[in-house]
Amino acid sequence: MSERKIKILICSSEVGAGKRGASLGPDAVRISAVMQFYNIFERLPMDEVKVRALNRYSPENKQAKYIKLIADTHQKICKKMAATLAAGYKTLIFTGDHSNAAGFISGFREAHIDKKIGVIWIDAHGDIHSPYTSPTGNMHGMPVAILLGIDNIENQTKRKMKDDVVKNWGRLKKTGKNKITPKLLPEDLVYIGIRDLEEQEWGLVNSLQIKNYKPEDIRKKTIKKVAEETVAHFKDYDAVYVSFDVDSLDPEISKGTGTPVEDGLSIQQAVHLLKTFTNMPNCKALEITEVNPLLDVHNKMATAVVKIMKESLEFVG
Numbered sequence: 001m002s003e004r005k006i007k008i009l010i011c012s013s014e015v016g017a018g019k020r021g022a023s024l025g026p027d028a029v030r031i032s033a034v035m036q037f038y039n040i041f042e043r044l045p046m047d048e049v050k051v052r053a054l055n056r057y058s059p060e061n062k063q064a065k066y067i068k069l070i071a072d073t074h075q076k077i078c079k080k081m082a083a084t085l086a087a088g089y090k091t092l093i094f095t096g097d098h099s100n101a102a103g104f105i106s107g108f109r110e111a112h113i114d115k116k117i118g119v120i121w122i123d124a125h126g127d128i129h130s131p132y133t134s135p136t137g138n139m140h141g142m143p144v145a146i147l148l149g150i151d152n153i154e155n156q157t158k159r160k161m162k163d164d165v166v167k168n169w170g171r172l173k174k175t176g177k178n179k180i181t182p183k184l185l186p187e188d189l190v191y192i193g194i195r196d197l198e199e200q201e202w203g204l205v206n207s208l209q210i211k212n213y214k215p216e217d218i219r220k221k222t223i224k225k226v227a228e229e230t231v232a233h234f235k236d237y238d239a240v241y242v243s244f245d246v247d248s249l250d251p252e253i254s255k256g257t258g259t260p261v262e263d264g265l266s267i268q269q270a271v272h273l274l275k276t277f278t279n280m281p282n283c284k285a286l287e288i289t290e291v292n293p294l295l296d297v298h299n300k301m302a303t304a305v306v307k308i309m310k311e312s313l314e315f316v317g
Contacts, residue, residue, distance in 0.1 A: 012096045040092075040309065077106075096289070102172065150182075192273065245289050250262070270308050
């Protein structure tokens with residue numbers, strides 16, 4: 001990724017999360033960058049998606065909380081992302097909760113309308129629930145299903161969906177002026193670090209044969225081999241989007257995220273992955289998400305994120 005052609009995009013919305021605080025994540029990272037003399041936010045152009053960021057409004061229903069607000073938010077995110085890429089920039093993205101990824105990747109698809117796009121999803125979770133299967137209704141557990149256009153009704157665990165949920169779920173899947181759905185096919189996705197999925201999610205990952213690396217796979221193969229295989233998987237793709245949820249990291253590093261899970265990546269493993277992937281010629285976007293300083297002590301998670309960026313993103317000192 002060339003420094004001159006990179007723009008930072010920020011969307012602080014946290015309404016897809018189950019806990020308050022992720023909206024403060026992008027600012028926590030910026031503050032930590034200043035403290036570590038890492039001037040990436042001064043050297044790169046920056047833009048922000050102005051949305052309702054805080055998780056303080058009525059969820060309206062428990063099947064898919066804040067779904068109408070999130071559907072509106074994704075349209076704004078998609079438009080901003082598509083315009084930024086059309087202007088010739090690659091993107092470094094900082095978001096509140098992980099539901100925002102579906103909006104950004106919708107814009108990624110809009111900007112590469114006839115191209116082959118892929119997504120590397122580094123996360124403890126599969127985020128492949130739908131309103132029909134989610135045990136919580138929190139939409140940061142649904143972005144991959146949105147992008148794949150999946151309802152998973154055959155494994156429905158909820159009672160009959162409310163009409164408003166069905167309507168806005170359909171809107172989410174068709175985010176963007178071209179209303180493309182699905183945005184991705186299962187073979188266009190690689191999971192790294194997943195380990196905390198419900199039965200309905202594991203069922204989809206397995207039945208759709210989505211390429212994935214669980215912690216035991218990483219230990220067996222080594223992080224270097226996982227990175228090499230992932231690069232090879234996407235070598236013929238026109239554009240690749242990397243989504244890095246900080247809960248992919250082990251909680252020993254920090255519990256400053258909404259859903260920490262044991263057996264995660266070390267800082268050096270994360271550095272190796274992001275360094276390898278951002279050096280791919282076809283890598284056009286890196287997203288960092290789910291930093292929550294309200295659940296942290298002394299801003300440790302943001303400090304870890306900046307350390308990872310300093311060691312992996314070679315386009316800025």
